[in-house]
Every structure is written in C-alpha cells, then in structure tokens.
Amino acid sequence: MASPVASIGEKQPASNRSDNDDVPSTTEKQVHTTTAAVTDIDNHDHDNDDASSIASVGGRTKTVPRRVKFLSVILVSLIGFGSHWSSGVTGAMKTALKKGMGINNTQYALLDATDNFIKSVLIIATGLYTDRLGGASTLVWGNLLFTAGSVLVAAATTTRNFNFMIGAMVIQSLGDVATQVAQYKVFSSWFAPSDGFASTLGFELGLGKIGSFVGQSTANVIATHLGDFSWTFWMSVVMNVFTNLVTVAFYIFTRWCNKHYSSKGKTDPATGEVLTEKNRKLEWNKFVRLPWPFWAIIAFTACQTTAASVFGTNATELAEQRFNVSSIKAGFYSSLTQYMGFFLVPLLGLFIDVFGNRLTVMFVCGTGMFLSMSLIMWCTSMSGTAAGFGFYAFAVSLGPTVIIDAIRTSLWYQEVFGSAYAVKICLNNAMSIIFRIVTGVIQDHDGDTYNHVIIVYVILAAGSLVVGLSLVAFSLPWASPISLGRLQWTRKQRFARGDKINAQRDAFETNAKASQNRQLSIFFFGLLAILTLGAWACYFWGVATGHND
Template sequence: MNPLSNEKHPEHGLADVSVAVDSSDDGADENGKRPVPLKMKILSVVVELKINNTQFAVLDSSENFIKTALILLSGILTDRYGGASTYSFTGVPRRQSLTPDSLQGTMLWGNAIFSLGAILIAAATQVRSYKFMIGGIVIQAFGDVATQVAQYKIFSSWFPPSSGFASTLAFELGIGKIGSFVGKSTANIIAKNLGNFSWAYWMAVFMNLFTNVATLFFWWFTRWCEKRYSGTRDPATGEKLTESNKKLEIRKMLRLPWTFWLVCLFSLFQTSTAGIFSTNSTELAQQRFKIDAVKAGWYSSMSQYLGFFFVPLVGIFIDVVGQRLTVMLVCGMGMLLAMSLAAWGPTVAGTAASFGIYAVASSLGPTVIIDSIRTSMWYQEVFGSGYAIKIAINNSMTLIVGIVAGVIQDRDNNSYNNVVVLYVALASGAVVVGAIMVCLAFWTDMIGFLQWGRKKRIQKGHIINAKKEEFETNSYAQFNRRLSLVNFVAVVFLILGGWAAYFYGLGNKKYLS
C-alpha cells in the first residue's frame, strides 16, 4: 500500500494514483472537469513523510470517515434543495441576483471548500507534516461531501432511466478517466523535473480553482434553463423528475425497495475490490514486474483509466438494450478472475493478465451500478438520498478493508502473498450477489425490469407503476417497509463499523508512531 517504502530515491514518491470507483463514480464534476483524485495526492507524499502501510491507510481513510459522517445528511438536503440550485437553511427564497446569500448552491460552496482543502494539503507537503495533511484532507472531504451527491442528482432530474441517464453518466465518467490517467501518469514526471513533489499538489490547486469557475458557469446555466423550460417526465411511468422537493422526504427514503438494497450489496463488494486493488496497483506492478516507480505508475494507470473509450459505450448499451443485471454479473466475474490471477498467478504473465482483465471489468462497474440504483427506485425525488446511502456503504466498507489490508501487509513484510486473498474474497461476494439478481430477474418483474432496454421499458411502463403500487399496498407491504428499515439500520451499523476501524488505526500507536 505504501509505494516505494524502501526506495532510495524519494523523489519518485508519486507512484500510485487512483480513483475510488464509489466515490469513483462519486467525485467527478458535472462539466467533465474532475478534481485531481485525493488518493493521487496523498500517495505521492507517502515516502517523503516516512509513512508505513497502516499510517497511509489512516491518511487515506480520513476522507472516507468525513464522508460517512455527513453523506446521508448531504443526500437528504440535496433532495430537498437541489444540486445546482441555491438554498438557504433559514428558508429564505432563492434570489435571482448573484449575491453572497444566493451563492449557497451545493456545487458552488462545496467546490470552494474542496479548493481550500487542496491548498492546505499542498502547504502540508511544503513543511512535510503528516498531521497537517490529515487536517487538509478532512477539510477537503467536507467540500467533496457537498458536491458528490449533487452532480448525479442533477443528471437524474434531466434524464430518466433508459432515456439518456446511463449515457450521460458514462460520458462524464469517461471524461473523468481521461483526467485521472493524465494526472497519474504525469505525477512522477512533475515531481522529478521540477525537483519538488509539492509542485504536483500546487498544480492540483490550480486545477481545483478552475473547477470553481466551471461550476459557477454551470450554476448560471441551470438558472437560465429554469426560466425557459418546463420539467422532464419519465416517458415510461409518467413520473415528473425534480431537482428539489417541497419538503424533506424521510419516509420515502426509508421505504426503498429490496431491489435497491441488492444493487447496493453488489456495489459494496465490487467497489471495495476495485478500490483496494487500484490503491495498491503501482506497488504490485513494481514487485511483480521488477520495475521502478515511474514505469509501474504507467502500467497501473493504463489498467485503471484506459477504459475511458469503453465506458461511454457501456452507458449507451444500458440505455438502449438494458441487461443491467447481466452487466453487473459480468463485471463481478471479471473482477474475480483478475483478483484470482493476482493471487495465484504471481508471474509477470499472470499479473499482466490480471491488470488487463481488471481494466475491462472495472470499466463496467460505476455506470451500471449508479444507473441500476436510479432505475430500481420508485421515486426519483429521493435519488439523492439513495445515492448517498450507496456512497456511505462503499466508504464504510473502504474504511474497514483499507485498515485491514494495511495491517496485513505490514505484518507480511509489505508483500502481496496474503492480502491478495482478501481481494479474491471481496470479488467472490460480488459474483454471488450478481448471480442471485440475475436468477431473481427470471422469477419476478420486481427486479426483472432492470433488464429492460429503452423500447421495452416504455412499452411496459404500466407494469413498473403496478409493481410500485403492489409494493406499497399488497399483503407484503408491511414486510417491505420493515425490510427496508432493517437494511437502513444495517447501513448505520456498517458506518459505525467503519468509524471503529478508522479510530482503531488512528489510535494504534504501534503503527502510527
């Protein structure tokens, strides 16, 4: 996990850069301008600060801790007040002028806080302070929480399922992959040629400031559209899509269907597998290929981000053809094969095959998961809350897995002989859940409609409305409500488990001294 912990040339510390695929799918800006991934920034400073694997896991986990603490609230407020719209917690109506009071849009102030955190992190690299960097990461995470849900809430209010949502989402994710690939592949070059790895952080600050300008334009653009165009309706169900609601929809958030929870369970396994593998991919490439950090960074970048051209095609396929559950199963099987090769094929050829298969499989995950979450929900008006639940699940699992993996590697002399088994176990969970969902699709339309493409969904939209009515009023309605509540409580306990893992790592003096 700690790249180059034994290297003689610390200027090569910018070895591993990655995107959390939950968040993966979770941190890109709505204009295709993606802030430099936080993992890219903190990984570059690992060697300079003499951080071991568990310390790095805690550093990386600080962001996830803040998100798990605030993301559910962020989702609820985004549903209530909107993603790009302006709002006031005092209930003051939105103003039409660009005044300080009206600049309270989620995207605007969230990106501003994110940029402040980026500045503090860059400053921490100047003074080589581990504790200072944690503070900057915490502040940056506050901004990321504000924007993470808002961007996809905006998409959901413009594009219904099978009518552009997956395609738009995939295009945005593809653009994000290009930016991430450029950032990861040039990080070492920047640090080496400019003589100080801090320059990579300051360049990230400049990029974040540009993101604020782009977001300000987008805020103006949405207000311009509001004055001239009416809202959008789902052509299949007739549901009116909204960016904001008249009240907090807590009850609807607590009555999400079991199909939604199955998709979240698949995401828990798939996203945590992708996250931990991408975090360690550069060091894994170094050990297996016997190469230096720069070359390893290029190889891991290619495995993680060169699927950018493939991602938009996945979105178009899902919108037109459907087969969401099938795509998830294929994704899980690909991840399992890649992790198995990494675990039991520790040769150059086996590791290269693992990287190649991972590149394809990981490109399937984010689009199909987010689109399936949207499609499985009865009410678009609480999509922000639903997506926030998904992020909370992924980040909590990442906290737990990250700390566990860090400890395993430290106790195994930083090798990958034991920790790769954890990768295989997580990927196996994704395959099992994916297979269960595909089987259930043959049994009931309650989950079978996730397989429908555009034409079939529009033709059979009345079935979706009937299933929605059945879910809420038939003899199983009470059971459905209790099941959803139990699942939500389970999410809360998972969040608490993530916090426990975080504080364990933070307080373990053996690893943090």
C-alpha cells in the first residue's frame, strides 16, 4: 500500500498505532476513502499524487513492491516444505520403528507425545517473544536447533536406543516450537485479512502438503531399499540442511528489506492498522485480552485439528491392517489420502480472501471429518475404509488455512498474532498428548487393532461438527453481526466496513465491555492451563508406563 488507509475520521486512533520503531508517536493523517479507492490504490501505487505517501522515511521508501512480498512468501514456503517433509516421516515409520526399536504402542505414543510436550511447555513464551523479536531471526535459530535434533534422532535410530531418541526428540522439538509461530508471523506482517493473508497461507500449506506427501510416501521405500529404517531419518537430516540454507537466505533478504522499506507502507486497507514484524516490548496486556471470537475458533481447532493429528499419525498402520498390504503401499495410500488435496489449499486461500465465509468453511470441514471417521468405524470393508480416507483427504485440506486465517481475522491487534497462534499450538499439542497416550493404551489392550481407537476419532470429529454448526448460527445478524459475523464478510464488505471494526475495537478497550472481555479471556486461559497440566500428567504417566513395560 502506498499509504495507510482508514475508513473513519481523519486521524488514526491511538489503538491503531504500532509499537514498531518505524511508527511515530504522534497520530498520522489518514485518507478517507471508498472501497473503489482502496482497490485503485492497491493496484496503482505509483499513480498516487500524494508525494508524502511515497517519500522515504529515514532513507527507506514506504511503498513495498508486490514482487518483494511474493519473494518473501516463496522463501518462507520453501522453509515450510522442508519441515513438513521431516514431519511426514515419523508417522509413516510407526511399524518399522516399533519393530526396529523393540517398543510397543504405548512407548511409541510416548515418543510421539514428547514433541507435543515440549511445545505445550514453551510455545506460549515463544509466541510472545516472536512478536517481540520478529519472525525472521526466530526462524534462523529455530531451524538450527531442529537440524541438530534431527541428527541426534537419526543417530538414536542407528544405535537402537529408545531413551536416547526421547532426548533427541526434545532438542528437535525445541527448534520446531520456534519455527511454527515464526513463519506465519512473517505472513501477518506482510498481508492483512482479505488482502492476501489467506492466499499466502494457502500457497505455503499447499507446498507443505507436497513435502509431507513426499516424506511419508518415500519413508518406507528408503528404509526397504537401503536395508535399514534409520536411513530414512538420515535423509531427513539432509532435507533439514536444505531448510537451513533457505532460512539464512530469508534472513539476509529480511535485513535488506528493513534497510530499503519502511514498515509504514504495510497497512490493513480496511482499518488502517500498521502491520508490524516486531514490537518494542512484550504485548502482555493485549495478549491477556484476546477477544471471545478467537476463543470460539480455538474450540473448533481443539476438536478438528486433534482428530486430524492423531488419526494422521496412525493412518499408515491402519491402512496396513484394513487393506492387508505392505508398509510401503500403506504409506503411499495414507499419504495420498492425507495430502492429495494439496491443490485445493491454494484455491481455498484465494476463496477466503475474496469471498470470506470462514465459519461456513469450518462447518464443511467438521462435516467432512465426521463423515470420514464414521465410515472408517462402521464400514470396515476395504471400500468403506477407502471412502473414509477420501472424505478425510477433503476435510483435512480445509482445516489449517481457514483456522489460521480466522484466528488472524478475529484479533483486534496484529501485534499479538504470534502469541495468539501460539495459544492454538499449545492447545493442539496438549490435546494430542492426551489422546495419543490414551489411544496407544487402548490399542495395546485391543490386540493391536483399531476397533476401539476409532471411537475416540469419531467423538472428536463429532465435536468439530457441532462447534462448526454453532459458529455459523451465532454469526447470523440476529446473534453477532460484528464480533463473529465479520469472519463471514467478503473482501468488499470488510473494506467497506472498516469503520465498524475500528469502532468495536475501541469499545473493546474503553467501555464497560472491556472488563468483561478481559475476565472472559482470563477464564479461557485458566481452562487452557488446566488442560495443559492434565496433558503433562498424561505424559509423565506415559514415561513411567513406557519404562516399566
């Protein structure tokens, strides 16, 4: 954008000012514009006659070319490709790991839950400091830690040392916990809701699905043809080295951008909010006052993402049993069903940016999850299981993009997006710890089958369906036209109603509702703390059970 644009008044409210060093302490004059004018400015920055809008600030131009933004998206997406490739390996190697390491389902669940445990412990602090320090620098040290951990994991599989592998997973998780928040924080600092944020998410997640597909479908092929399953993890190390090289390139690129472009050129065209890559201080006060629509999205991801995550980890072994095929074919089938929707994800991002309807997409996603898990539970034939996998492939393609974009759209302040996204990761990992440990125990007591484990998947999927339907109902004009209803707005509606967003944001922090919103948010944080403590208890119980088995 050539200049910040607001939809109301002539001066930007104090709440719109960023804590970024590039933002002056005094308010800036804003340009009163229509939706058509916004579009014109967006497409023709160089035609703006206002010389001040393109003048340099501290030697840096305010206008950020689209090609620069696009290059940043490409680099971050390549970083995500490598991490997704690595994440696809462990789930596909479940059978090989159990046989090669001499462990049972409970111990495997413990191994898988270690990653979730570390993330649930550190992710909130990581989110706060990512907002403070910026996404680029966090990506660098996070990927270095992740690569070091992957080397140790590969060494542990070579030596067949389960305890060593647990420790290696801890180090790897320390790196992963940093990079998960950082890459999407970068996107939020370049793009606003309905103005490219969902599209960039769709591109990155679509490319990530390709990486996960390649990693999962080739994991058992590499292990079989090279004669040892540990070679798969060494190949993961090679991919992580590539990821580090791209990360360094992105860091250098970011430093160059900071020297040539001012952050004042990156604004939300609807509200005039300046988008920041990092803040002057920890935004603790804004963090503890997250709005209730954000917590509504968290309720959906608690059910949908947990069901998708736990099922995805066991999909390869389930395919082996249901289709009676080798681990190589099962890995290909499960990876195909989980990641075949990679081409839908970028299209979904474009759809959300233009047409909105985020809550409707969530409802469709929850419906697909419930249908898929129901088919796998009650139709145990090969055709029924295949149909269930098909519905799962469709539903799981919708979830991440719409959830992350809905979280960003529900927030009043972009400065705390990293922290808010960290809350989502914390919840998802706490839920995954509990359900992976529980389902591992159920499977061990059920003859290593999935007959009773599927019941847990169905319950979680049903929860996502109910929450999705409730969100759509409460977004209707008679219920919540602004707070929740704005997640349904199209691009044109959001640009035209920026004044309403600003007005409700001001009411959120100034009138009698401010105290109520703060108390409600603290209440939900309390529930999250209880859930996280319960997950830690499950994890340490798993440690004791796994070592005594």
